[in-house]
Amino acid sequence: MEYAGVIIRTLILYLVMMVIFRLMGKREIGELSILDLVVFIMIGEMAVLSIENPDIPIVKSILPMVLLMIIQIILALLSLKSQKFREVLDGKPSIIISQGKIDEHVMRKQRYNFDDLLSQLREKDILNIGEVEYAILEPSGQLSVIEKKQGEKQEKVSPFPLIIDGVIQEKSLSRLHKDEKWLLQQLNRQGYHSISQVSFCTCIDGKLYIDEQDSQ
Template sequence: MEEYFIIIIRTLFLYGLIIVIFRIMGKREIGELSILDLVVFMMIAEMAVMAIEQPDDPIIHTVLPMGVIVFVQILFAWLSLRSKSFRELLDGKPSVIIHNGKIDDRGMKKQRYNYDDLLLQLREKDIFNLADVEFAILEPSGKLSVIKKEAQTPHSLTLPLVLDGQIQSSHLDMIGKTAFWLRKELKDRGFRDIQEVSFCSFQDGEFYIDKKDR
């Protein structure tokens, strides 16, 4: 019975301690947490679990390393506020994925960011046509910031016909077109090899084509 009482007391104490720690470390939305923030939170949570599961172990063995982690995190946060280089080293820096309507394939590969990720995040912002995007910036948190081209109005869903040099046959079927038609249209626009095309979509009789970077 005494063991259960100790576990309950430890649980309540650690619960309160973790709340205090997170308040000290500052408020941040889950989607804005950096990799370092996530690692720190996971370490603190794991320490709390171990302290609850091992009631015979002195509580100081948990509180001390938690305090060290909080101190280091606050120190790093202080250094980040005063040094852009240090901040970029810890959190990374934004990457321009689309610049002046042109997709940066190298930037996407460097961030291990694919077209599925890009299209998904654009749809979440009610943007269904890549041609409507002037700038897209991938933030260190993984969020996508988008600046649309001027005078753009909502469109119907635009399906990609080519992704990374691969024809999307299922999407062609959905719009009643064939691969032969697509190759001919691309050839008429100076693309003799489908592998030259990074992205291609078709809407209202207009093509949006992005050529692969060499």
């Protein structure tokens, strides 16, 4: 009977964890934020403790797991509403290489060394740093790389959004050597008279790609 109880508790907790992780949303392991990882580890530890201690009522194990799920969902909803909250929660991408130039100050700030950089570049089959136009260290720890293009004419795509959730990204504009006045003029030409109309905007070959805010 003792083994049967362990099997039953394991199956119940397995199903509960499956439901919790599905409700928390689909994300690849490499895309998990530190907070996501902590929550997943805590839920896993609670499940293990419950299986190893059959004397503990299973409800007492499931309750804190569900509570963590609710907290995580609330935080995710808040991060959808506010870019600043999202940056506090998940962190911001760090530009390690910009226009072919390595930013060692950013690397030191992130405690990210050249061995880390070269290792992640090799994972993307890049052996020469000189081939890299932009390298961005994502909050998940992954390195996003945009290579330099040679020979044929290529579209000049800015990897830095100009508008996110209706908020102008001043740093992105400065990297393009543009200002808010220029951006507003470009938006007006395309029939957008308010930043609040725009959900997302980036620059492709000098032209704006715009995604409108969904109507509420």
